[in-house]
Amino acid sequence: MEVKMKNLFEYLKEMYDIIIIGAGPAGISASLYAKRANMNVLVIYKGTSNLENATKIENYYGFPDGITGQDLYNSGIMQAKNLGVDFRVSEVTSIEYQQDGFNVKTPENEYNAKSVIISTGNKKLKPNIKGINEFEGKGISYCAICDGFFYRNKKVAVIGSGEFAFSEAKMLSNVVKDITILTNGEQIKSVRNNFKINTKKIKKIVGSEKVEKIVFEDLTEIDIDGIFIALGEAGANDFAKTLGIITENDNIKVNENMETNVPGVFACGNITGGLLQVSKAVYEGSKAGLSAVKYVKEIKK
Amino acid sequence: MVNVYNKENFKSEVEEYKGTTIVDFYADWCGPCKMMSPVIDKIAEENKEIKVGKVNCDDEIELATRFNVMSIPTILIFKDGKLLKTFVGVTPKETILKAAK
Numbered sequence A: 001m002e003v004k005m006k007n008l009f010e011y012l013k014e015m016y017d018i019i020i021i022g023a024g025p026a027g028i029s030a031s032l033y034a035k036r037a038n039m040n041v042l043v044i045y046k047g048t049s050n051l052e053n054a055t056k057i058e059n060y061y062g063f064p065d066g067i068t069g070q071d072l073y074n075s076g077i078m079q080a081k082n083l084g085v086d087f088r089v090s091e092v093t094s095i096e097y098q099q100d101g102f103n104v105k106t107p108e109n110e111y112n113a114k115s116v117i118i119s120t121g122n123k124k125l126k127p128n129i130k131g132i133n134e135f136e137g138k139g140i141s142y143c144a145i146c147d148g149f150f151y152r153n154k155k156v157a158v159i160g161s162g163e164f165a166f167s168e169a170k171m172l173s174n175v176v177k178d179i180t181i182l183t184n185g186e187q188i189k190s191v192r193n194n195f196k197i198n199t200k201k202i203k204k205i206v207g208s209e210k211v212e213k214i215v216f217e218d219l220t221e222i223d224i225d226g227i228f229i230a231l232g233e234a235g236a237n238d239f240a241k242t243l244g245i246i247t248e249n250d251n252i253k254v255n256e257n258m259e260t261n262v263p264g265v266f267a268c269g270n271i272t273g274g275l276l277q278v279s280k281a282v283y284e285g286s287k288a289g290l291s292a293v294k295y296v297k298e299i300k301k
Numbered sequence B: 001m002v003n004v005y006n007k008e009n010f011k012s013e014v015e016e017y018k019g020t021t022i023v024d025f026y027a028d029w030c031g032p033c034k035m036m037s038p039v040i041d042k043i044a045e046e047n048k049e050i051k052v053g054k055v056n057c058d059d060e061i062e063l064a065t066r067f068n069v070m071s072i073p074t075i076l077i078f079k080d081g082k083l084l085k086t087f088v089g090v091t092p093k094e095t096i097l098k099a100a101k
Helices: A002-013 A025-036 A069-083 A144-151 A163-173 A236-243 A278-300 B010-015 B031-046 B061-066 B093-100
Strands: A015-021 A041-045 A086-089 A094-098 A101-105 A110-118 A155-159 A178-182 A196-198 A202-207 A211-216 A221-223 A226-229 A265-267 B002-004 B020-026 B051-056 B074-079 B082-088
Touching (some): A015 A025, A025 A069, A041 A110, A094 A236, A110 A278, A144 A163, A155 A163, A163 A178, A265 A278, B020 B031, B020 B093
Parallel strands (some): A155 A226
Antiparallel strands (some): A094 A101, A101 A110
16 A cells, blocks of 8 residues: 555656756746746756856846856756756656647656646757758658658668667667667767667768668668657757647747647747847746646646 | 548549649647648638648558658648649648648
8 A cells, every 4th residue: 555655646746737848048937937826847957058058148137247157057947946846857858749738758757747848949950961851751750759650660770879869769669670770970878778789970861762771981881761860869859840849940930928839838948049048038938937837727727 | 621532532532633632641649740630620621722631641551652651740732633742740831821822
């Protein structure tokens, strides 16, 4: 009985009203407004924020001597923690639809939320390999869960070297016949290694109507039916692909309330484009936080 | 009205039709397709002069393969039975209509 109660508690603990991905000024602002409205809020973040790289910020309100990006960033996280916002330092590898909300996965855990705010910044990783753009949708895919189906019993590759690449490979392994991780010269940055791995640098992707071959720098080649791109950490553009969020020039399209075209998903900060400034990220974060609160209250009714 | 196309009726309904047809290739398990579907419904409702239909890729893998559909949602626009334009991924209503008109 005791064990059961504990499990139930653990389960409940991982249910949130709002999950925010990214802990820069946009994500933290959103968390402050959401938490103050009595929401159950979790922020998941990993890696460096653009803000941390700013040596000195001299145009932001209220700091007569300027402030370093690192200090402003740390203070923001501290402020949210003091208010009672939950934090996890981990990499979100996928966001999926589920009944009444969203399922957010990290390599260690999964979380459920009624609403998700994407504030991951504008890191966009596209490998600079000849043929990548040409064959997009013709053998090149950015979403295993969407497109894996079309490669049933086929031979595919995943380009990437981190947790995200392995999580995409795992998803594909139920469907495809043969799978290889291509690190394109990088070292593996995952604890999981139960896949075939090839670390050669890639020269180009070739085919006529669709992808047929990968040619490496050393001019060896392999036949392939499909290639899934999963470089670095999963980013806003990857989440956008799996959820069907409309993007424009690699930015997530939002309205004045920071709503995307997907009900319950909001975006704020650098990922929405425009001015790449702290002030703009803070404004959008507060707006996204309030919009998410309104959304959660509506669906709880 | 959104029609349902399959390998039996695709020829007569789309390839032999004189006019414009918009076809949405989708599957029930596909997350992004859930976002595309209301857009397709709206296009059908607001543009009676355009024929609009759906192909369920789970049931119609042959049709999907024939049109090189390897990622869903994929929207195909046909004019007088000929493939005019392909959109891969969730596409705004305006973009689809601009290509169709």
